[in-house]
Amino acid sequence: MIEYSRQPHYLVAVDCIVFGFDGEHLKILLVKRGLEPEINKWSLMGGFVGPSESPDDAANRVLKKMTGLEGVYLEQMQIYGEPHRDPIERTLSVGYFALIDIHKYEAQLNDDYEAEWFLINDRPKLIFDHDKMVADARKKLRYKAALHPILFEMLPKKFTIPQLHILFEEVNDTKIDTRNFSRKITSTGLLIKLAEKDRTGSKKGAFYFKLDKKKYAANAQAFLSLVPNLKV
Amino acid sequence: MIEYSRQPHYLVAVDCIVFGFDGEHLKILLVKRGLEPEINKWSLMGGFVGPSESPDDAANRVLKKMTGLEGVYLEQMQIYGEPHRDPIERTLSVGYFALIDIHKYEAQLNDDYEAEWFLINDRPKLIFDHDKMVADARKKLRYKAALHPILFEMLPKKFTIPQLHILFEEVNDTKIDTRNFSRKITSTGLLIKLAEKDRTGSKKGAFYFKLDKKKYAANAQAFLSLVPNLKV
DNA sequence: ATTATTAATTGTCTTTTTGACAATTAATAA
DNA sequence: TTATTAATTGTCAAAAAGACAATTAATAAT
Helix, strand or coil: CCCHHHCCCEEEEEEEEEEEECCCCEEEEEEECCCCCCCCCEECEEEECCCCCCHHHHHHHHHHHHHCCCCCEEEEEEEECCCCCCCCCCEEEEEEEEECCCCCCCCCCCCCCCEEEEECCECCCCCCCHHHHHHHHHHHHHHHHHHCCCHHHHCCCCEEHHHHHHHHHHHHCCCCCHHHHHHHHHHCCCEEEEEEEECCCCCCCEEEEEECHHHHHHHCCCCCCCCCCCCC | CCCHHHCCCEEEEEEEEEEEECCCCEEEEEEECCCCCCCCCEECEEEECCCCCCHHHHHHHHHHHHHCCCCCEEEEEEEECCCCCCCCCCEEEEEEEEECCCCCCCCCCCCCCCEEEEECCECCCCCCCHHHHHHHHHHHHHHHHHHCCCHHHHCCCCEEHHHHHHHHHHHHCCCCCHHHHHHHHHHCCCEEEEEEEECCCCCCCEEEEEECHHHHHHHCCCCCCCCCCCCC
16 A cells, blocks of 8 residues: 555656747857756746645746746647656756746846847757757747647737748748748738838838737637748 | 755655546546555555665556556656655655546455556545645646547547547547547547447447557557637 | 848648538338 | 348538739838
8 A cells, every 4th residue: 555655756847848939049048047056057947846836836936036026928739758868856947938028037036047148049058958948939939829829929919911920930940931820810800900100111011919818818819820831 | 065965865656647537537546545644545546666776666556456457557747845745854845637537446355455447526635735636637637638649548448439529529528529529539630430330328239440550559649639719 | 222141031832630411221110 | 032120332512721923001112
């Protein structure tokens, strides 16, 4: 008969892959680790799950602490639980990916952490199994974004179709036809065209759009097939 | 500065939602819990994660122990980590769902566990948050099965289109047009028609099919849109 | 003032896929 | 030989997808 008391206990942590988009490229937010082992090495932002919080709570707390942001789009990915993934002591980590508007993020000065954005394709080697986590997160982001309208989370409230287009290409690492993309994205009914134009990118300027919040909430779980020739 | 030693440690468990199909209805395999608290109450099959195994290892071990089956289709769902989900001591549980061919399962006599199949829609109340887990698993099964050819895992090696049809209807809790379903499922190229017929269900008999293993392996990650008017 | 330039926006056509719908076929039972 | 039952196959219209290029709105250059 199994008894609770005989069972081993482990540390449980969360690690967050924070994605952002600077208008050109997909980026992730990394921090310099503030504790041994591997102190001062680049790492995902993470922390241990406290006694009175769920892993989801912990992930939100960590994000708040390290980015200053609340109410961030956060999604549980999977658990990383190989016995020796942390060399000091067995620690299971719940991986999350987060999507944030890079412009909202104001670096929080903090003695323990220095956070910095890196191009997803040009980032330093990370500690432990964090490189695997990033790879998994990217895959899952691609999967999810192909079917659900979540990439808006990485754009400002007002955005243009060309911005959205580049973001989709960046996430899926593929070229998408402008005309077909435009048709698809507008046919979702999720976008509301504004009178204002963004004139920073071109002479003609591109119309701003915003999300139809109501329809977005209603369609958050809808499948939308937003990427052509989908193969994941 | 955070130190490992100060951090709290928790029990980590796995719980498996085991789905099966008897030819008519979707079923789940439940066990009578063999330890306090809630001893002898119906529960998902689960167990603690041992010191030298990953959660995936633990889930496979539990399944092997309680069903006698190895190499079962197993998929990590999410972590259940509310602080007080287990009244005795904080335990985080990794939820898995498994798909097995109900006919392969031979009840393993075991002092600690009595396993039994229940109709998914007519099952006893479960302990802790296990009812929530079942609901989540069902949702995820539906989601996954709508896009990936995984339901074959619940059928024998030789199966008929009508069997598959009923299974899809059962999982999605909806009627699917026979003709359209047949067209779609065969157009995947995943099925190989056999010469033999299953004569148990009708006078005419239905041709057996088997999976094209190679194509199945290649398409396991492909999107297939197998369910009409998909809304998840 | 006119023209050149640049990027945003819009449009057409064909092919493929979907969804709605019913007739035919292969066996056994009457 | 006919009735019965479930499996199998077929058609058509609508919608979606994919390939492809012309037009437009602005500014810059002449």
